[in-house]
Amino acid sequence: MQKIPLRFAKTEMTLARDVFRGNSPSGIPVCGKGTVLTDVLIKRLENMDVQTVYVEGHPVLEEGELSFDDHLRELDGRFIKTLHEPLNAMLYNIYKAHLIKSMGGESDQEAE
């Protein structure tokens, strides 16, 4: 899941969270999560003055942001001292799977 300014939103992106009018979580929801964006929809959100949306995967690489490989290398570095501990090894695998899911653009539906 990634939070992006609406101007970076493109068709085919899927909303990962409900969009609220005025971007306030206590406002009226105007578009539900799971919705696939279209040009018309993006235009409408623009008209409603929505600034940012949460989309699935990690479609927009911001300037200075690390790539998937960099993230993985850093994750490996953080676990270098404790990977031999079974519980830490389990946690490493969970974070690695999460990284692949969130950066690889695969659907990141929550386990609900």
Added chain:
Amino acid sequence: MDTKNLPTLPSVIRKLNSLSDNEKSSIQEMARIVSSDQVLSARILRLANSPSYGFYRVSTITNAMILLGVNVVKSLAIASSIFAVMEKDSVGLWEHSLGVGVAANLIARKLGLPECEEIATAGLLHDIGKVIIRIKCSEAEKDILELAREQQLFATEAEREIIDTDHAEVGGWLSKSWFLPDKLSEPIAFHHEVAKSENYRIKTAVVHIADILIIASGFGHSGDCFVPPIQKIAWDLLKLNEQLITELVNEVEDKLVEVKNFSLEMMSD
């Protein structure tokens, strides 16, 4: 390092301490004392509305006291005064602390533990000792970071080498000298040694796991470059398993997106 030179508490908190010891004092009375300091109130409300606590729109100090409890408001007053001292280059530690607050809250809620707000607060304050080391022994802190990097040590190991104590112990002294209740001071003092926590071991275990999750996720920077070992005693005590922890990682990561934006706002004040 002697405890005499530790930062003093804002007088508001001293007054709050004496009021909360008095059974006859009311929430309104305590709220009035806090509200008399506008800057402090603003910061407390900012934190009370942070992603660490699940409430939206806590708009008055009285509300914060009722929703979060007097202990939490008192700790928020301390947290905001301490973090106010931190320079801009401490953003990493600040983000780490906020992250652990959020993770501790999510873990406590998922496990259905009582007093989630207090656990979140313990998470927020767990590395307070590091702030003190940074303020009081800034030279030693540089050596600590360097040693930890060179020899691939955990922060606590490097701290022991250089200043013969560690941030958890410093945090423990400090929370004692500030009269924080044991349910906050124990997680602060023992988040790296859960077995030593006697009365509030579950809370301590939650903060221990929350700290590890946030270091593992690489969110913020606590000064620790390596994920510490998960202590078996904490894992067993909270009855964690692979599925629970996977769900927790996903929930925490989800929430951290919000925290990132929040911490940027906080620092730009």
